[in-house]
Amino acid sequence: MSEITKTSAATVSTPALKRYGPWIGFLIVLLILPYIFSSNVGVYTMNLMGIFIIFALSYNMLLGQGGMLSFGHAVYFGLGGFMSVHFMNYLEDGSFVFPMWLLPIFGGAIGLVFAIIIGSFSTRRAGTVFAMISLGVGELMAASSLIFVAFFGGEEGVSGDRTMGPPLFGVNFGQDVQVYYLIAAWVFVTVMLMYLFSRTPAGRLANAVRDNAERAEFIGYSQRKVRFVSFCASGFFAGIAGGLFAINFEIVTEENLNALTSGVVLLMAYIGGVGFFIGPIVGAVLFTLLQSILSNYTDIWQLYVGVMFVLTVMFVPQGLTGIMMMHTPAWRMKRVGGLVVPYIRMGVPALAMLAGIAGFLEMIHHVRGSPADETMMSLMGIEFSTHSIMPWVTVAVLALVGGYLVRNQAPQLKEAWETANNPDAGGKEA
Amino acid sequence: MFELVFFSLLNGIVTGLLLFMLASGLTLIFSMMGVLNFAHASFYMLGAYFAYTISAYLGFWIGLIVAPVLVGLLGALVERYGLRYVHRWGHVAELIFTFGLAFLIEEVVQFIWGKDTKAYHEPEILQFPLFTFFGQNFPAYKAFMLLISIAIFIMLLLILTRSRVGLIIQAAIHKPNMTAMLGHNVPLVFMGVFGVGCALAGLAGVIAGPALGTFPGMAVVLGSIVFVIVVVGGLGSLTGAFVASLIIGLLQTFAIALDYSVNDILTAFNISFDADSALRDLWSLSLPQIAPILPYLLLVLVLIFRPMGLFGNRET
Amino acid sequence: MTAAIELKGLRKRFGPTEIIRGVDLEIHNGERHAIIGPNGAGKSTLFHLISGRYGLSGGSVSLHGEDISNLPPYEIYRKGLSRSFQVTNIFPNMSVFENVRCGLMWVKDYKYSFWHLVDRERELNQRTAEVIEEIGLTSRQHIPAGVLTYAEQRALEIGISAAGGADVIMLDEPTAGMSHSETDQAIALIRKITDGKTLVMVEHDMGVVFDVADRISVLVYGEIIATDTPENIRNNKAVQEAYLGAEAEE
Numbered sequence A: 001m002s003e004i005t006k007t008s009a010a011t012v013s014t015p016a017l018k019r020y021g022p023w024i025g026f027l028i029v030l031l032i033l034p035y036i037f038s039s040n041v042g043v044y045t046m047n048l049m050g051i052f053i054i055f056a057l058s059y060n061m062l063l064g065q066g067g068m069l070s071f072g073h074a075v076y077f078g079l080g081g082f083m084s085v086h087f088m089n090y091l092e093d094g095s096f097v098f099p100m101w102l103l104p105i106f107g108g109a110i111g112l113v114f115a116i117i118i119g120s121f122s123t124r125r126a127g128t129v130f131a132m133i134s135l136g137v138g139e140l141m142a143a144s145s146l147i148f149v150a151f152f153g154g155e156e157g158v159s160g161d162r163t164m165g166p167p168l169f170g171v172n173f174g175q176d177v178q179v180y181y182l183i184a185a186w187v188f189v190t191v192m193l194m195y196l197f198s199r200t201p202a203g204r205l206a207n208a209v210r211d212n213a214e215r216a217e218f219i220g221y222s223q224r225k226v227r228f229v230s231f232c233a234s235g236f237f238a239g240i241a242g243g244l245f246a247i248n249f250e251i252v253t254e255e256n257l258n259a260l261t262s263g264v265v266l267l268m269a270y271i272g273g274v275g276f277f278i279g280p281i282v283g284a285v286l287f288t289l290l291q292s293i294l295s296n297y298t299d300i301w302q303l304y305v306g307v308m309f310v311l312t313v314m315f316v317p318q319g320l321t322g323i324m325m326m327h328t329p330a331w332r333m334k335r336v337g338g339l340v341v342p343y344i345r346m347g348v349p350a351l352a353m354l355a356g357i358a359g360f361l362e363m364i365h366h367v368r369g370s371p372a373d374e375t376m377m378s379l380m381g382i383e384f385s386t387h388s389i390m391p392w393v394t395v396a397v398l399a400l401v402g403g404y405l406v407r408n409q410a411p412q413l414k415e416a417w418e419t420a421n422n423p424d425a426g427g428k429e430a
Numbered sequence B: 001m002f003e004l005v006f007f008s009l010l011n012g013i014v015t016g017l018l019l020f021m022l023a024s025g026l027t028l029i030f031s032m033m034g035v036l037n038f039a040h041a042s043f044y045m046l047g048a049y050f051a052y053t054i055s056a057y058l059g060f061w062i063g064l065i066v067a068p069v070l071v072g073l074l075g076a077l078v079e080r081y082g083l084r085y086v087h088r089w090g091h092v093a094e095l096i097f098t099f100g101l102a103f104l105i106e107e108v109v110q111f112i113w114g115k116d117t118k119a120y121h122e123p124e125i126l127q128f129p130l131f132t133f134f135g136q137n138f139p140a141y142k143a144f145m146l147l148i149s150i151a152i153f154i155m156l157l158l159i160l161t162r163s164r165v166g167l168i169i170q171a172a173i174h175k176p177n178m179t180a181m182l183g184h185n186v187p188l189v190f191m192g193v194f195g196v197g198c199a200l201a202g203l204a205g206v207i208a209g210p211a212l213g214t215f216p217g218m219a220v221v222l223g224s225i226v227f228v229i230v231v232v233g234g235l236g237s238l239t240g241a242f243v244a245s246l247i248i249g250l251l252q253t254f255a256i257a258l259d260y261s262v263n264d265i266l267t268a269f270n271i272s273f274d275a276d277s278a279l280r281d282l283w284s285l286s287l288p289q290i291a292p293i294l295p296y297l298l299l300v301l302v303l304i305f306r307p308m309g310l311f312g313n314r315e316t
Numbered sequence C: 001m002t003a004a005i006e007l008k009g010l011r012k013r014f015g016p017t018e019i020i021r022g023v024d025l026e027i028h029n030g031e032r033h034a035i036i037g038p039n040g041a042g043k044s045t046l047f048h049l050i051s052g053r054y055g056l057s058g059g060s061v062s063l064h065g066e067d068i069s070n071l072p073p074y075e076i077y078r079k080g081l082s083r084s085f086q087v088t089n090i091f092p093n094m095s096v097f098e099n100v101r102c103g104l105m106w107v108k109d110y111k112y113s114f115w116h117l118v119d120r121e122r123e124l125n126q127r128t129a130e131v132i133e134e135i136g137l138t139s140r141q142h143i144p145a146g147v148l149t150y151a152e153q154r155a156l157e158i159g160i161s162a163a164g165g166a167d168v169i170m171l172d173e174p175t176a177g178m179s180h181s182e183t184d185q186a187i188a189l190i191r192k193i194t195d196g197k198t199l200v201m202v203e204h205d206m207g208v209v210f211d212v213a214d215r216i217s218v219l220v221y222g223e224i225i226a227t228d229t230p231e232n233i234r235n236n237k238a239v240q241e242a243y244l245g246a247e248a249e250e
């Protein structure tokens, strides 16, 4: 279940197009994205997305590939950021000459060094002990960062200027879109490296140790060393992501290595689907979109994210990618078409229900948060008074009717799903 | 010096016992169900907020009794409809579930009560200094906290060693599969233990709220400390949790009270240092400054050198 | 010639109960050795002690004359001893192909390499395909191991253990829970895969034991009461009383 690309001896002889096709496609998408989303917000969001993609993938080297649940992965990300921003300042001082675009390497290096130190004792066991050590180390680092002001800059953090390095072909990274291409290049290279890592003996054995650590010891591998190798690689890539963060935002603070950031990366990977290589990419893209879009419309977006996270853990442990992958059998049998109508019939009331619930929450939030005489609020561009009865009735009707229809449609969707996935059912191939 | 030690000792014990109220529930839950409940401190926070709201209408004492019960019920519901459901996805999913729950509860608390610190106070009859010693007051409320903590501790001890339920729980801790064979309703015991554990956390929140502040970050502040305690004490060991609670409680109060710095030591040895060097933070480091990191340092050291904890017998 | 495996005064205690109570045994190079005994006698525990899963409470284990007492399992494996488990012990979320390939990785000297791409390693993949062919799972090689049938999982279990070509192979009840025809297939597989190697096997099916084994050891209550050829074991009074008789009464 751990990879999309099926692997076997047969891969050796897969046609080049199939092997390189996805990568070429990926590269093209990365290149043309800024032409499609050229606004400032668009570029800002994509930059963040790229950084989070690397970060989330590096996290999944632990959780998805290696079975290590970390609550402190932000340590490597944050340290990578601090290291890079310091080197950025050295560049500015002129005490040091180095191309700006290579700066994240320093982030990766410090991530690697700390991963070697911490991994040397934390990878002894997976499971709860590993999780606890990661949490402890995370808290230790976060608390230390407020003490060692010279390196971490205290509450304000450390800032730098990314334009002060030697220009690359006349580009000095003054504009966000230039940084976009820098990040995109790093994303392309690191995503490929992380994918390739999963195809090496160390990567394969990480899967084996995840599945059954004891058995791996009886085929010649020390579970601890297998985990250690993955852990170091993961720290390295997280550090690179941190370095890119430093270049993009030109400031790194304690927040970048604290528990919240560690939680966010777990959330991204999990919502996307830790069982698939591209899962964390999906998760990072989705989370960044939620963060930058939702936060424009509502103060309580984090509440929604929290609800979504808990619901995902409960009902969709395979993540969004897992849901998409569930459609492959139907897709192969060319039966996905039969699911479109049931999905719409389920989706519309579900959206209505969600809109109703969200509207209700927003109104309560507004009533609580604003002075008593200010009763007007606007939702999705609609102005109304929270003291009149209509808006409340509207959201209640949306939620209740939507909820009723969802329940009503569920059996039909289930039936359609079973038809689509049953090889013996009516389709043309039966 | 003596009064410093005296008050630090007293405060350390108050904090330590308060921490134990959380740690004991967490340990019980862990040893029975194998789940380290990351949301445990969130129930502590809910206890404080519930009590705050109740006390606004019905007074502190009603809140003291009702809030923990509500938190316990909520905990039981979480076990019954959340954790038990997630159990089918495996151990990691359970941990992540409680982690997500902690995140969600914090958001919900902010949604309902807002982001500011709530004016949740001790009752008036406890607002007086119990005694004065070398000119320093010891508030009656702290003594009250101490009293409640000790009462809970004794009750827990009696229940676990004397009652039938306690014996079943002990059996379940030592041989999880055995109890099922004995014919006890294990799921019910699980739900009960989870609920009671949460209620204990809630009670801790009720009495800590007025003293330590009732704000949305209170779970995070205490949460990781409580994990440190259960791990340092030894996962699944109540004795360990007790000892570690006191150690951490004392460690923190003493570290804050004793204002020594590396600089003092260096001066004592007549060594001077460059005030501008990159290591200046290291030289001027003082004990109160590093107080917040001491528990985590202890945690990491224990995990490296004694992974089963001080009193634990299993390395999970 | 040194023995393939030599146990001297081997002991194992779990708390107050001693499960292995002083076992001395010499298993010759190239022989097929069966260990039989009633349930709970300690046969699996003996396997765990030899293969490094449990620490010893006393005595010693040597492999080809070299002391391997209390070494971690991976060190013992690297010295040429491989084993299977009574309770199927595979990598459930990985494909059959991946399972077997992982079993080959160390002996093909990849160690913890992160600079080889496994799909490009022609020889590794060829050998993997051969092993899968031998265990008869070629048509199932892309399926996650966790969804194989029980008999297929047992075959895979043996395949993973034997893939690396270790010269001492220990199989713990390889045919347990199989039907007659499945057992026959499994035995044929075991013969093929362990050809020219030392085989130590725990087995309950007496037909199989007397058919396959060169020598048999009888483990009762943590002690070996006899080690001999099949005929002699069959006629051994003590064995009949302690074990074969008891078996017949069940």
Ligand SMILES: Nc1ncnc2c1ncn2[C@@H]1O[C@H](COP(=O)(O)OP(=O)(O)O)[C@@H](O)[C@H]1O
Pocket: C014, C019, C037, C038, C039, C040, C041, C042, C043, C044, C045, C046
């Ligand atoms: N890890 C363990 N802890 C305690 N007792 C064990 C353990 N492993 C095995 N035993 C006990 O050792 C005895 C022998 O078990 P085992 O070696 O599995 O027997 P066999 O394989 O001969 O059927 C059994 O009584 C079993 O309960």
Ligand SMILES: [Mg+2]
Pocket: C043, C044, C045, C086
């Ligand atoms: Mg056995």
